[in-house]
Amino acid sequence: MTTTGENDPRLEKYRRMQRIRQFEAKAEKIHADGEIPGALHTYAGMEASGVGACMALRDDDYMVGNHRSHGHPIAKGAKLRPLMAELLGKKTGVCSGKGGSMHLSDFSMGSLGETSIVGSGGPVTAGAALGAKLQGLDRVALCFFGDGASSEGAIHEGMNLAAVWSLPAIFVCENNRFGMSTPTSDAVAGENVADRAHGYGIPGVIVDGQDVDAVEAAVREAVDRARAGKGPTLIETKTYRYGDHAVNMGRELTPRGPEHDDWVKRDPITIYRQRLIEAGVTEADLDAIDKTIADEVADALQFARDSEYPVFEEAFDDVFVDRVPIPAEVQAHA
Amino acid sequence: MARITFLEAIMQAQQEEMQRDDKVFIMGEDVRCNVFGTTTGFVDAFGAERVRDTPISENGFIGAAGGAAMVGMRPIVDATISSFLFPAMDQICSIIAKSRYIYGGQAKLPLVIRSCLFYGNSNAAQHSDRPYSMFMNMPGLKIIAPSCASDMKGLLKAAVRSDDPVLSFEDSTCWMAKDEVPEGEHIIPLGKGDIKREGSDVTIIGVAGGVNVALKAAKALEQEGISAEVIDPRTLVPLDRELILQSVRKTGRAICVDPAHMTCSAASEISATIVENAFDALRAPVLRVTTPDTHLPFSPHIEKPLYPSVERIVDAARKVVGTKQTQPA
Ligand SMILES: Cc1ncc(C[n+]2csc(CCOP(=O)(O)OP(=O)(O)O)c2C)c(N)n1
Numbered sequence: 001m002t003t004t005g006e007n008d009p010r011l012e013k014y015r016r017m018q019r020i021r022q023f024e025a026k027a028e029k030i031h032a033d034g035e036i037p038g039a040l041h042t043y044a045g046m047e048a049s050g051v052g053a054c055m056a057l058r059d060d061d062y063m064v065g066n067h068r069s070h071g072h073p074i075a076k077g078a079k080l081r082p083l084m085a086e087l088l089g090k091k092t093g094v095c096s097g098k099g100g101s102m103h104l105s106d107f108s109m110g111s112l113g114e115t116s117i118v119g120s121g122g123p124v125t126a127g128a129a130l131g132a133k134l135q136g137l138d139r140v141a142l143c144f145f146g147d148g149a150s151s152e153g154a155i156h157e158g159m160n161l162a163a164v165w166s167l168p169a170i171f172v173c174e175n176n177r178f179g180m181s182t183p184t185s186d187a188v189a190g191e192n193v194a195d196r197a198h199g200y201g202i203p204g205v206i207v208d209g210q211d212v213d214a215v216e217a218a219v220r221e222a223v224d225r226a227r228a229g230k231g232p233t234l235i236e237t238k239t240y241r242y243g244d245h246a247v248n249m250g251r252e253l254t255p256r257g258p259e260h261d262d263w264v265k266r267d268p269i270t271i272y273r274q275r276l277i278e279a280g281v282t283e284a285d286l287d288a289i290d291k292t293i294a295d296e297v298a299d300a301l302q303f304a305r306d307s308e309y310p311v312f313e314e315a316f317d318d319v320f321v322d323r324v325p326i327p328a329e330v331q332a333h334a
Numbered sequence: 335m336a337r338i339t340f341l342e343a344i345m346q347a348q349q350e351e352m353q354r355d356d357k358v359f360i361m362g363e364d365v366r367c368n369v370f371g372t373t374t375g376f377v378d379a380f381g382a383e384r385v386r387d388t389p390i391s392e393n394g395f396i397g398a399a400g401g402a403a404m405v406g407m408r409p410i411v412d413a414t415i416s417s418f419l420f421p422a423m424d425q426i427c428s429i430i431a432k433s434r435y436i437y438g439g440q441a442k443l444p445l446v447i448r449s450c451l452f453y454g455n456s457n458a459a460q461h462s463d464r465p466y467s468m469f470m471n472m473p474g475l476k477i478i479a480p481s482c483a484s485d486m487k488g489l490l491k492a493a494v495r496s497d498d499p500v501l502s503f504e505d506s507t508c509w510m511a512k513d514e515v516p517e518g519e520h521i522i523p524l525g526k527g528d529i530k531r532e533g534s535d536v537t538i539i540g541v542a543g544g545v546n547v548a549l550k551a552a553k554a555l556e557q558e559g560i561s562a563e564v565i566d567p568r569t570l571v572p573l574d575r576e577l578i579l580q581s582v583r584k585t586g587r588a589i590c591v592d593p594a595h596m597t598c599s600a601a602s603e604i605s606a607t608i609v610e611n612a613f614d615a616l617r618a619p620v621l622r623v624t625t626p627d628t629h630l631p632f633s634p635h636i637e638k639p640l641y642p643s644v645e646r647i648v649d650a651a652r653k654v655v656g657t658k659q660t661q662p663a
Contacts, residue, residue: 037634038456089456089633100458100632116460117417118390151389152421179390181367187389253367315636316628327596327626333646334639 011289013055013212014276017047017269018293020074026297027070027087027101032248036087039249040101043071045242048268049174050075052215052237053142056223062110062128062141064121067102068174068241069114072144078106080300090307097310098318112141118179119152121145122171126158129167129232140168140226142219148179150193159234163200168226170219171234174209176241181253194236202232209239210268213275239268335514343483343515344372344448344504347490348410352380355408358494361386361395362412362448370450370509372412392418396447397425400499403445404433408494416449416503417463430499431474446493448502450509451542453593454641459629462637464542464594466503470570470603476524477570479503479600481545483513485568488522496524505543505593527574529581533563536587536651539578540566541600544591544623544642551591551647558648560655570600578604579612586617587654591642596624618654623647 024042031040043050046068054075057063065072073083078094083104086093093099094106102116112128115121125143132139149155150173162169173193177184190196197204203225207218215237222233240263245253273286312334316324338346352358359380365373366387376385388395392413399409413419419426426447433441453462469475476498480486486504493500530545531552540548545566552562563581567574582588588608590601601622608620623642631637 038458038632086632089635093633095632097633097636098458098629098631100456102460103458103632116458117421119421148390151391151394153391153393154421179363181364181369182387186387253364253369255367309635310631310633312636312639315631315640316626319628324626324628329623329646329649330626330639332649333643 009055010276011281013051013216014272014286015289015293016051016075016077017212017272018290019080019296020047020050020071021269022293022297023074023080023083023300024070026301027084028243028247030301036101037089038100039246041068041246042243043068043241045263045268046071046174046176046209046239048212048215048272049172049209049237049239050144052212053144053172053219055216056219057110057140057142060110061139062112062132063144064112064125064128064141065105065114065144066118066121066146066149067114067116068146069102069104072114073104073106073109073111076106076109076111078109080296081303082106084300085304085307088304089309090304091310091314092303092307096314119145119149119154122152122155122158123161125169125171126161126167129162129169130165133167138227140170140223142170142172144172144174146179147173147175147177147184147188147193148182150188150196159200159232162232163202166229166231168229169232170222170226171232172219173234173236174239175236176239178241178245178254180245181255192236194234197234200234202234205233205235207235207237209237210266210271212268212272335516337512338483338515339510339512340483340486340504340508341371341510343487344490345374347487347494348372349376349379351491351494352384357406357408358410359384359386359407360410360412361388361399363388363390363414365412369414392422393425396422397429399445399447400425400430400433400443403443404441409445410494411445411447413447413449415452415461416465417452417461419447419449419465426469426475427472431472435474442497443499444497446490446500446502448504450504450506451593452506453630454507454638456632456634456637458632462630464625466501466570467594467599467603469501470600471598474499475571476500477503478524478568479505479542479570480568481505481508481540481542481566482511484515484520485522485528485566487515488520489524489568492521492524495521500524503542507543508546511546522568524569525572525574526569527565527567527577529563529577530566531562531564533561533585535561535585535655536589537563537565537578537581537585538589538591538647538651539604540564541570541592541594544593547642547644548591548647551644551651554644554648555651560651562651567604573603573607575607575611578607582608582612583615586615588616588620589623589647589650589654590620591623591647593625593641595627596622597627599624621650621654623650
């Protein structure tokens, strides 16, 4: 079997997971060095959830995510340069330096925002699905949200709306077992978030979030259903985040039990790599991919470092279509 | 007197009030794990029933605090970052602010909703709000916004004892600043402002962390021979209008320093109060030094210059004092 083709979807899945892992490893390091301002919420450990879901989407399908925002755009195929530049607060960043780590949203890839107000993406997703439907586009909208976010009214309202109007939406709850310091079991009633689907009369699916193929299969089924006009699905990916709520905070918030090591042993990239090797892909091919991605990340960082910061006047752009007035007394000291 | 930080002042106020009155309890996201250091040792001291971690559902638990208050409890809600009050706007504005009124005085809602003003550190627009002035426009909510540890402690204790709902806005730029705080019973009545520095040429009214910037500016102005008085209202609702007016009647000039966005800011309200009530005493226009009406960007290079700074206040002071000097006799 030929395994190294650029278009082999299996390798693309591996590539995207590796891209997330390596991009974030670099980001975490330079954040520790003070090169990235603000907080950094990493996705490491959850790569199969994002990549599996996005592999089931078309480029023109919509996606909404959250504060843990690095994985989603890379999973959907976004280029690394504007993402890294955004982390550094540069003008060439994907959000022109306005959003930063919690908001890596590439609208050219179908993103409608990575929003850092927990749960706030639910209604946006329902609305995008409604907009697609009203315009006769056969696009779907997918919402990534956390187990913690499942407690927000906005998530419930978005799902109910999508269900009652049979909208082409997919709600993916990435259950990584904690919201900041709080174990899911202390904050979320019922055993599974997916069980709530029953209340909306829509399918609720639980999937191994460390298995990229399993996630992809579950989301693909939901996407087919949505495109066929049969309404939304709620999918819960059981997963785990390796890092603390945010990294380099000088203090660990998330309590780690003995199961931490078990989760790390079930690393989504290791599992998938093993599966590819069993299917005949060579170690050398995979190592070559790893190397290519290391180069991509290095290139993205170089690009970001070489880029300019936004100029002060740009702080007044994009409140509205037209720049808002800049008070002279503020401008004088900028 | 003990020298403690602003965060320690919050911790002590909560601790003392929980010891004093077993109706007082605290709830919020991750309060047990003590993210910001305001609930140190609370679970051991008071038990998990009175120190409650909530789901991430602000409208739910803030509204529930209102319900618990109606039946006799005195909840302190730690809503962490003030931007997270927005999902709870419904319960805060429709239930908590209005129940006493709409039911003709039958309902009593003694609760405190604490949240911090988390700006200036590249947290981007969705986390950097300073929304007290939005709540000032909603009757029925008392609002404190202290600028130092001593005031923080005294006001928070008063807030817990108040039979009205109180929003406490805690400026994160003040968190680590140390200050002398009186030992023992230290209560500052709601609605009472403070003169932080006496002066004669211009009154600078600061809001929250804006007070500390104003104090630095006052020092710089001293070098130029301009004597600035710095007033801290400390409580925004009710506002100590008389203290502000007294000062402006003395100096004849006023600058309002407020980290909120300019339009309908606390500074706007203070400015209007002065113009309406002390117009005859004014020798120059009242100026506002605020954050302009744009969102807060992530990129630190363009975020930092948006907030009130010493330089902007000094400029404003020169302008208003200069106005007098250039006027014909
Ligand atoms: C409305 C709101 N409340 C609280 C927060 C603070 N906060 C940020 S992330 C987070 C935990 C979110 O947990 P979850 O949805 O499970 O996502 P995870 O971080 O675990 O990926 C909290 C409480 C917020 N950003 N927005």
